[in-house]
Amino acid sequence: MSRKILEVRGLSRIHGKGCPLCTQHTGPEFDTNICPFCGSVVAAHDINFDLYRGEILGIIGESGSGKSSTVKMLYFDDAPTSGQAIFFDGAEQHDLFSLNAAQQRSMRNKRFGMVYQNPHLGLNFQISAGGNIAERLLMSDLKHYAEIRRRAGELLSRTEVSLARMDQNPKTFSGGMQQRVQIAKALATRPPLLFLDEVTTGLDLSVQAAILDLILEIQNELDTAMIVVTHDLGVIRLLAGRTLVMKHGRVIESGLTDQILEDPQHAYTQRLVASAL
Amino acid sequence: MTQAILTIEDYAKTFHLHERNKDIPSASGVSLSVYPGRLTALIGPTGAGKSSVLKGIYRTYLPSSGRILYRSKAGNVIDLAKAGEHQILELRKQEIGFVTQFLYCLPRKSAIDVVAEPLFARGVDSHEARGRAEKLLAQLAVPSHLWNVPPATFSGGEKQRVNLARGLIAQPRLLLLDEPTASLDPATTERVVEHIQSLKETGIAMLAIFHHPDLVRRLADEVVELSPPIAVTELSKD
Numbered sequence: 001m002s003r004k005i006l007e008v009r010g011l012s013r014i015h016g017k018g019c020p021l022c023t024q025h026t027g028p029e030f031d032t033n034i035c036p037f038c039g040s041v042v043a044a045h046d047i048n049f050d051l052y053r054g055e056i057l058g059i060i061g062e063s064g065s066g067k068s069s070t071v072k073m074l075y076f077d078d079a080p081t082s083g084q085a086i087f088f089d090g091a092e093q094h095d096l097f098s099l100n101a102a103q104q105r106s107m108r109n110k111r112f113g114m115v116y117q118n119p120h121l122g123l124n125f126q127i128s129a130g131g132n133i134a135e136r137l138l139m140s141d142l143k144h145y146a147e148i149r150r151r152a153g154e155l156l157s158r159t160e161v162s163l164a165r166m167d168q169n170p171k172t173f174s175g176g177m178q179q180r181v182q183i184a185k186a187l188a189t190r191p192p193l194l195f196l197d198e199v200t201t202g203l204d205l206s207v208q209a210a211i212l213d214l215i216l217e218i219q220n221e222l223d224t225a226m227i228v229v230t231h232d233l234g235v236i237r238l239l240a241g242r243t244l245v246m247k248h249g250r251v252i253e254s255g256l257t258d259q260i261l262e263d264p265q266h267a268y269t270q271r272l273v274a275s276a277l
Numbered sequence: 278m279t280q281a282i283l284t285i286e287d288y289a290k291t292f293h294l295h296e297r298n299k300d301i302p303s304a305s306g307v308s309l310s311v312y313p314g315r316l317t318a319l320i321g322p323t324g325a326g327k328s329s330v331l332k333g334i335y336r337t338y339l340p341s342s343g344r345i346l347y348r349s350k351a352g353n354v355i356d357l358a359k360a361g362e363h364q365i366l367e368l369r370k371q372e373i374g375f376v377t378q379f380l381y382c383l384p385r386k387s388a389i390d391v392v393a394e395p396l397f398a399r400g401v402d403s404h405e406a407r408g409r410a411e412k413l414l415a416q417l418a419v420p421s422h423l424w425n426v427p428p429a430t431f432s433g434g435e436k437q438r439v440n441l442a443r444g445l446i447a448q449p450r451l452l453l454l455d456e457p458t459a460s461l462d463p464a465t466t467e468r469v470v471e472h473i474q475s476l477k478e479t480g481i482a483m484l485a486i487f488h489h490p491d492l493v494r495r496l497a498d499e500v501v502e503l504s505p506p507i508a509v510t511e512l513s514k515d
Binding site: 209 | 292293294295296332335336337338339362363365366381383384385386397398
């Protein structure tokens with residue numbers, strides 16, 4: 001059996017009307033992702049990668065490099081202009097961008113998880129922390145109140161959120177704790193694939209470390225495949241086995257993470273690594 | 278002699294620095310073999326490319342040329358210089374270990390868990406994995422009151438031993454050692470030497486760099502001397 005869980009081919013996203021010259025006059029060599037002829041933004045162009053079961057893949061790059069755009073398309077937050085993504089789920093195979101809206105929603109709710117940098121995107125601030133997780137559990141097959149409450153409690157304690165706070169609104173929580181609730185929520189349906197978009201950005205260093213620890217523990221326990229988007233080289237060093245480097249909507253380099261950090265090939269990656277040390 | 282587990286043919290590594298438009302050679306013309314149950318030592322002055330060879334094998338560096346032929350447990354010969362990334366990750370998990378001079382680990386993990394991690398990754402039961410980690414930490418004389426503490430606050434020598442234990446615990450088929458005793462006192466160095474000798478008896482193949490000529494004399498079955506790549510000498514003149 002192949003260990004592949006996700007196969008991404010030719011994934012592209014152009015914001016704007018686009019023209020035939022867009023992709024030929026943007027990218028790292030032109031130092032822009034804005035088409036000089038029609039003004040469209042090439043957020044991502046021709047992204048290709050494979051992800052294996054239980055593997056953590058890092059995507060690194062500066063703001064506007066297209067790393068979040070890539071993940072957003074895979075999580076159906078945005079639709080690609082072109083390209084394909086095949087999700088291998090046990091014996092089933094899904095062509096993600098051919099699914100209808102209901103199928104996409106079901107995939108999102110049951111088979112994928114997402115943790116955003118901004119907890120407002122991942123959490124409902126109108127309801128309690130426990131309620132946020134319950135909402136997610138209801139979308140899977142759990143229906144009994146007591147059972148849902150028990151599972152929600154389990155997930156919160158696994159992500160080290162005090163059970164005493166289960167019935168409180170997450171807007172009263174610290175940033176680190178909001179991220180833990182988001183992670184608990186993302187894990188509620190035990191998805192085989194998890195997306196993490198700058199989840200430690202803006203947190204205290206000690207809180208960052210604890211969140212990274214938690215992510216690795218979960219990956220170990222549940223064998224969850226993850227795509228980790230970050231601009232922080234330290235995060236990919238600790239989490240990711242392989243890494244894609246993006247700039248101006250393109251993957252300019254990919255490789256084993258330690259190789260990217262110690263033997264970067266592309267001029268941009270060399271600058272990035274040199275300026276971080 | 279038994280069949281080599283690793284054969285390097287004419288390995289070379291040159292870094293191209295785009296910013297300065299400069300090529301920096303770090304190793305060239307390296308050929309060697311490593312055998313099961315034997316230790317090959319790399320010797321040579323600083324800048325001769327000893328670490329570069331180890332990193333090329335582990336693929337932390339992308340080799341510029343040459344072949345790095347590894348005979349896997351399944352009996353296949355794999356050119357590590359060209360193998361796919363997933364295949365390399367799998368070999369790192371199951372067959373090839375690397376003890377570097379630095380310990381990278383998560384700040385909250387106890388020393389035991391840091392050491393046991395390669396076993397966790399292979400799916401070994403956590404109780405058994407921690408048991409083996411404790412045994413190894415004891416063998417390498419890491420004081421038991423430190424076992425449940427994250428290594429961040431440890432002394433250089435203690436960290437080094439945690440790092441070593443982590444590299445040794447999974448008993449890889451091929452072990453790469455980059456100055457494993459660099460910051461250890463004589464008594465602890467002696468323990469490490471004993472441990473390496475016992476690893477040889479279990480059939481592990483080792484390729485190692487030692488700081489001390491004395492250790493090379495005691496532990497090496499083969500010695501490969503590297504000299505700095507020519508271009509480096511030329512560059513240093515200008």
